[in-house]
Amino acid sequence: MTTIPALDVVELKKTYANGVEALKGVSLTVQPGDFFALLGPNGAGKSTLIGILSSLVNATGGDARVFGVSVLERRNEAMRLIGLVPQELNFNFFEKPFDICVNAAGFYGIPRTVAAERAEKYLKELVLWDKAFQPARAMSGGMKRRLMIARAMMSEPKLLILDEPTAGVDIEIRRTMWKFISGINAAGTTVILTTHYLEEAEQLCRNIAIIDHGHIIENTSMKRLLSKLDVETFVLDLAAPVADLPVVPGVALARVDDMTLEAEMSREHDLNSLFAALSASGVVVRSMRNKANRLEELFVRLVENGKTGKADSGSRAA
Amino acid sequence: MELPMPSSPNLVALYTITRREVIRILRIWSQTLLPSAITMTLYFVIFGRMVGSRIGEIAPGIQYIDYIVPGLIMMAVITNSYGNISSSFFGAKFGRHVEEMLASPMPSWVILAGYVAGAMLRGLIVAAIVLAISLFFTHIHLYHPWITLLTVLLTSLVFSLAGFVNAVYAKKFDDIALVPTFVLTPLTYLGGVFYSVSALGSPWKEVSYANPILYMVNAFRYGLLGISDVPLGVAFVVMSGFAVVLTVVGMALLNRGIGLRS
Ligand SMILES: Nc1ncnc2c1ncn2[C@@H]1O[C@H](COP(=O)(O)OP(=O)(O)OP(=O)(O)O)[C@@H](O)[C@H]1O
Numbered sequence: 001m002t003t004i005p006a007l008d009v010v011e012l013k014k015t016y017a018n019g020v021e022a023l024k025g026v027s028l029t030v031q032p033g034d035f036f037a038l039l040g041p042n043g044a045g046k047s048t049l050i051g052i053l054s055s056l057v058n059a060t061g062g063d064a065r066v067f068g069v070s071v072l073e074r075r076n077e078a079m080r081l082i083g084l085v086p087q088e089l090n091f092n093f094f095e096k097p098f099d100i101c102v103n104a105a106g107f108y109g110i111p112r113t114v115a116a117e118r119a120e121k122y123l124k125e126l127v128l129w130d131k132a133f134q135p136a137r138a139m140s141g142g143m144k145r146r147l148m149i150a151r152a153m154m155s156e157p158k159l160l161i162l163d164e165p166t167a168g169v170d171i172e173i174r175r176t177m178w179k180f181i182s183g184i185n186a187a188g189t190t191v192i193l194t195t196h197y198l199e200e201a202e203q204l205c206r207n208i209a210i211i212d213h214g215h216i217i218e219n220t221s222m223k224r225l226l227s228k229l230d231v232e233t234f235v236l237d238l239a240a241p242v243a244d245l246p247v248v249p250g251v252a253l254a255r256v257d258d259m260t261l262e263a264e265m266s267r268e269h270d271l272n273s274l275f276a277a278l279s280a281s282g283v284v285v286r287s288m289r290n291k292a293n294r295l296e297e298l299f300v301r302l303v304e305n306g307k308t309g310k311a312d313s314g315s316r317a318a
Numbered sequence: 319m320e321l322p323m324p325s326s327p328n329l330v331a332l333y334t335i336t337r338r339e340v341i342r343i344l345r346i347w348s349q350t351l352l353p354s355a356i357t358m359t360l361y362f363v364i365f366g367r368m369v370g371s372r373i374g375e376i377a378p379g380i381q382y383i384d385y386i387v388p389g390l391i392m393m394a395v396i397t398n399s400y401g402n403i404s405s406s407f408f409g410a411k412f413g414r415h416v417e418e419m420l421a422s423p424m425p426s427w428v429i430l431a432g433y434v435a436g437a438m439l440r441g442l443i444v445a446a447i448v449l450a451i452s453l454f455f456t457h458i459h460l461y462h463p464w465i466t467l468l469t470v471l472l473t474s475l476v477f478s479l480a481g482f483v484n485a486v487y488a489k490k491f492d493d494i495a496l497v498p499t500f501v502l503t504p505l506t507y508l509g510g511v512f513y514s515v516s517a518l519g520s521p522w523k524e525v526s527y528a529n530p531i532l533y534m535v536n537a538f539r540y541g542l543l544g545i546s547d548v549p550l551g552v553a554f555v556v557m558s559g560f561a562v563v564l565t566v567v568g569m570a571l572l573n574r575g576i577g578l579r580s
Pocket residue numbers: 016017018020021022040041042043044045046047048049087580
């Protein structure tokens with residue numbers, strides 16, 4: 001069965017006026033109903049890609065289709081399908097959140113009566129209703145971010161794109177946002193999310209693309225990606241300082257300080273042999289944790305590989 | 319201020335922008351409506367009462383103050399239409415909320431028309447205020463109401479469009495302040511607001527005819543007083559010509575995203 005993808009990006013390129021090559025031929029596909037993570041280090045090109053999808057940035061090559069509609073050729077139609085939560089705050093601080101939402105809906109041709117109902121609904125769901133009628137500048141940073149989500153929902157888009165919606169937001173509010181966005185996704189909206197909080201992407205997203213230096217370096221399902229992680233690193237907190245480290249076959253044991261060890265091992269390797277060896281040499285372990293969350297560990301590896309890979313072909317970029 | 323709601327998406331969008339512009343004008347009325355009222359009252363008092371009384375009649379039955387009122391109203395229309403769109407649209411660019419519109423499905427013409435409608439409304443409101451104030455100082459008859467109205471509409475259209483183009487290119491607030499100070503005000507003063515260019519000698523007379531504002535001031539004066547330094551037909555060709563060219567330029571800038579999309 002072939003369904004029209006929610007997003008189909010083909011060899012998309014962007015070179016800014018100052019000569020920066022932000023996208024060097026990016027291709028990816030997002031299926032309808034997906035919750036998709038777009039990850040990458042600072043300056044990788046995520047916001048540039050999102051800028052092109054929302055028509056705020058002009059592509060210099062390639063194409064992007066939203067539910068089969070080309071953003072480059074049929075802009076107005078394509079924009080009808082997209083809701084955008086940009087990385088930078090971009091509403092009028094002197095306007096009231098209610099007006100910001102109702103006017104945003106107006107730009108999509110949604111009459112004021114309908115828009116007023118929706119504004120109330122989404123501002124309430126995002127716990128902003130008590131701020132709805134005072135100037136937006138009076139809101140806290142986290143509230144401003146939620147306002148941008150409410151605004152993006154006014155057109156009830158088929159594809160919701162969120163560019164770091166949780167940046168600088170406290171954990172409780174982040175959870176409220178996750179719940180809200182998951183609900184939107186469960187109701188059928190395709191969601192694309194960028195974030196630097198990798199546990200957030202791991203929890204929420206089903207598919208993932210990692211972009212670095214304007215190239216997609218990974219595009220797969222979250223499950224498959226995580227299963228690729230063959231090595232895990234544990235941090236062990238000790239009860240007493242240790243002088244000599246035992247040798248444990250299959251485990252790379254390293255001292256961080258007197259009271260802390262790091263154990264890197266294959267995921268197949270069992271923990272029993274490690275603890276047996278530690279016990280035998282009199283090392284008492286107080287507590288143990290993963291050094292990084294799984295996705296984070298993978299991400300760092302992939303991006304690091306990308307860097308070494310780039311060093312080889314560095315002359316090409318110049 | 320709810321009007322019957324339009325139903326087509328583009329009309330809803332147009333109404334949304336225009337409504338937001340009008341609310342902005344009324345909310346900051348002390349910056350948008352009051353300054354011209356004060357400036358023009360001063361002009362009426364100084365040039366009309368104090369200076370004008372020594373000049374006497376310019377034409378049979380027309381006092382000096384009557385003669386300068388049309389030009390002063392045009393001056394208010396020009397600065398207010400231009401100032402409204404350039405500061406509002408540049409403000410939207412500067413505050414980034416122009417992105418709300420650029421990332422929406424609205425076609426370019428709706429954005430342009432919405433901002434121009436807001437700016438023209440400010441021009442017209444100020445024109446009405448200044449005209450009302452002038453009635454305390456003058457005895458103006460509306461000789462040709464339709465010519466008066468058409469001139470004021472075309473003039474505010476031309477300068478709304480010009481202000482929009484300025485705002486698109488502007489990168490900082492200085493960029494939208496320069497044109498009014500160094501171009502619009504001098505051109506208006508030299509556009510026959512205070513004197514008849516037909517009385518000028520060569521080459522100033524010829525140079526004056528190259529000034530588009532001259533045609534607007536004279537067409538308006540014709541509407542109010544029935545006298546003009548230029549043929550009315552030429553005046554309307556000049557105004558319409560500028561309106562068409564600036565519309566094409568404004569649309570091209572929006573469509574290509576110059577100064578707006580990176
Ligand atoms: N308007 C612009 N003009 C010139 N260069 C730009 C512009 N916007 C972004 N860039 C450059 O393009 C590259 C990609 O930037 P982009 O904002 O897309 O990265 P990002 O992945 O969103 O990063 P972050 O995680 O920091 O938000 C960077 O090198 C950046 O400096």
